[in-house]
Each structure stands twice: as C-alpha cells, then as structure tokens.
Amino acid sequence: MTAPYDHGALWVKAKLFINRAMDEDSSRTFDEKALWAALALELLAKSALSRVSPLLIAEPTEDGGNLLIASGLVEGDARFISVRAKTLFARCQRAFKPFNLKEASIITSARNEYLHGSAVGFLAVPSNVWWARYWAQASILVNALDRDIEEFVGDDREPTVMAHLDQNAKNVEHRTEMLIERAKQRLSQHLDGTLPARIAAEWKPGLDRSIGFTHRGIQSCPACGSNGTIEGDDITDTSAELVQVDEEDYEVIVNIIVAAEYFSCRNCQLVLDRYELIEQAGLPTTFETEGDSEDYREPEYGND
Incomplete structure (x- = not known):
C-alpha cells in the first residue's frame, strides 16, 4: 500500500489533476479547469515538501500520531492528515524561492469560494491572466521536484504552458516598469507643486513604507536613486568572525x-512587494547585514 505522504504518488496525482485541467473537452468550463489546476498546485506543494521530508506536510496532533506516521515509526491503518494548503504554501515560499505565498493563496481562496461559497471565484480574473499567474507558481514546484514541465503535462501541452510563462514574465516586466515610472512621476509632481490635491493628501515623501520583516538593509532606489530599505525574513547563509576589541576581550561579529x-x-514611495518585482527592477535578490551574536551562542545545558 502506498503511503499517503509518498511524494511520488502525490506527483502522479498532481499530473492526473493538471491533465483534467488542460483537457480540451469543450464541455469543461474555465472555472472547472481552474479548480482541477488549484488542486494540482496543492498536491505539487505536498510532493515537493514531502520529498524533502514527510514531516513537512504532517499536521501536528497532541498524541504526535501524524508525525510518527510521517517519520515511519507508526504503520498500519493509522490515518495520516496533512497540513492546510496555506501552511504548505508558506513553507514552500521559504523553501523554494521565488514561490509566492500571496499568489498561491489567491488561487486557494478562489478554490474555496468555488467549493463552499455562493460565487464562482475563478471568474474574477480573465482566464489568460489566471493561467499565466498559475504557471508562474506551479513551475517553481515542478522544478523543486527536479522535474520539468514536459514530464508534468506531456510534450504536446508543454508549448501552452511555456506561452503562459512567457506572458507572466511580460506581466512582471510591465508591472515593475509601471511602479517605477509612477513613483518617478509622483515625486516630480510633488517637487514641481503640481501633484493633485487628492493624491497629495495620501502621498507624502518621508513616509515609512517598510513592512517590518526581521532583517533589513540599505539599497539604492531604482526610481529616484535615494537610499531605500530592502527587507526579508529568510537567512540563506551565515558567517561569523572573532574580532579583538581590546587586549583581553574579543567580540563575535x-x-x-x-x-x-x-x-x-x-523619498519617492516606491514599493516592490514581490521577489519577481525586485529581481526585475535590477535590485539584488539577497543582501548582507549584521546578525545578533546572541542568536548563535551555544545554549547552556544543566544536569540538575
């Protein structure tokens, strides 16, 4: 019997669902296809995480049953329950850059509305735009599984997917250009005194637009050249050095x-709130800053 967290089985099921989503049967509407695609995205997330460790998709319970099943310590007829889609996508965002939790959550919300609400959530976005945004996320998870698009959808459907990916790249390019040009224009209008009163009431130089991530650094703004703030939570590398501060004392940097x-x-109020926009704007996708040495001290263990 195949384990419910087996990444290979989850991959096969995701392939089954995405093929239903891409079925050319004219009786299958866009919203139905989008539903199958949304389900496939969740399965891809489970497969990618479970391939690293089944523990990453196991729902914690008081008795630890799910974690024990995922670790292989409990077998038999015990029921395995995986974490919610939002948790899966949050973990994928941290593990598989540049997977985007916000974009994936939009897809999940539309799926939930379709299944449990009175509206058809998928129809809020034109189908060509929806598919471009969908494949931007799904392709990251396919790559995280060391697979390619052809393996996922078949060689006859691969050109369709690649066309959506190309469209998404253009959308990111256009949105980045639009945000930068709008920031330039608003700053210029402010300096010239021609900013409309309604906009001027909301747009003020000096307003802190940072979001409050754990780590931050300084980076030149692509719109106005002033020092901007670049932020993030996830540490990708760490180094430490011992610096002598006086004859008898050393400090860990x-x-x-x-x-x-x-x-x-x-200065210009530019905000780039996605990895893709930051990359498209020519800003570095990682930055170096100083960490807290206290976070890297060995804990003291007592025997009492």
Whole structure:
C-alpha cells in the first residue's frame, strides 16, 4: 500500500489533476479547469515538501500520531492528515524561492469560494491572466521536484504552458516598469507643486513604507536613486568572525545573507512587494547585514 505522504504518488496525482485541467473537452468550463489546476498546485506543494521530508506536510496532533506516521515509526491503518494548503504554501515560499505565498493563496481562496461559497471565484480574473499567474507558481514546484514541465503535462501541452510563462514574465516586466515610472512621476509632481490635491493628501515623501520583516538593509532606489530599505525574513547563509576589541576581550561579529522579499523608498514611495518585482527592477535578490551574536551562542545545558 502506498503511503499517503509518498511524494511520488502525490506527483502522479498532481499530473492526473493538471491533465483534467488542460483537457480540451469543450464541455469543461474555465472555472472547472481552474479548480482541477488549484488542486494540482496543492498536491505539487505536498510532493515537493514531502520529498524533502514527510514531516513537512504532517499536521501536528497532541498524541504526535501524524508525525510518527510521517517519520515511519507508526504503520498500519493509522490515518495520516496533512497540513492546510496555506501552511504548505508558506513553507514552500521559504523553501523554494521565488514561490509566492500571496499568489498561491489567491488561487486557494478562489478554490474555496468555488467549493463552499455562493460565487464562482475563478471568474474574477480573465482566464489568460489566471493561467499565466498559475504557471508562474506551479513551475517553481515542478522544478523543486527536479522535474520539468514536459514530464508534468506531456510534450504536446508543454508549448501552452511555456506561452503562459512567457506572458507572466511580460506581466512582471510591465508591472515593475509601471511602479517605477509612477513613483518617478509622483515625486516630480510633488517637487514641481503640481501633484493633485487628492493624491497629495495620501502621498507624502518621508513616509515609512517598510513592512517590518526581521532583517533589513540599505539599497539604492531604482526610481529616484535615494537610499531605500530592502527587507526579508529568510537567512540563506551565515558567517561569523572573532574580532579583538581590546587586549583581553574579543567580540563575535555575525554576518548574514538574507533573501530579499520587499523594497520600499521613503523619498519617492516606491514599493516592490514581490521577489519577481525586485529581481526585475535590477535590485539584488539577497543582501548582507549584521546578525545578533546572541542568536548563535551555544545554549547552556544543566544536569540538575
């Protein structure tokens, strides 16, 4: 019997669902296809995480049953329950850059509305736009599984997927250009005194637009050249050095490399809130900053 957390079985099921989503049967509407695709995305997330460790998709319970099943310590007829889609996608965002929790959550919300609500959530976005955004996320998970698009959808459907990916790349390019040009225009209008009163009431230079991630650094703004703030939570690398501060004392200096997730500029109010936008704008996708040496001290263990 195949384990419910087996990444290979989850991959096969995701393939089954995505093929239903891409079925050319004219009786299958876009919203139905989008539903199958949304289910396939969740299965891809489970497969990618479970391939690393089944523990990453196991729902914690008081008796630890799910974790024990995922670790292989409990076998038999015990029921395995995986974590919610939002948790899966949050973990994928941290593990498989540049997977985007916000984009994946939009897909999941539409799926939930379709299944449990009175509206048809998938129809809120034009189908060509929806598919472009969908494949931007799904392709990351396929790659995380060391697979390719052809293996996932078949060689006859691969060109369709690649066309959606190309469209998404253009969308990211256009949105980045739009955000930068709008920030330039608003700053210019402010300096010239021609900013409309309604906009001026909301747009003020010096307003802190940072989001509050754990780590931050300084980076030149692509719109106005001023010092902006680049932020992120996930540390990708760490190094430490021992520095002598006087004849008898040394201090540990910790340097960390952080994945860039958000950029903001106080001067022109530019905000780039996605990895893809940061990358498209030519900003570094990681930044170096100083960590807290206390976080890297060995804990003291007592025997009492």
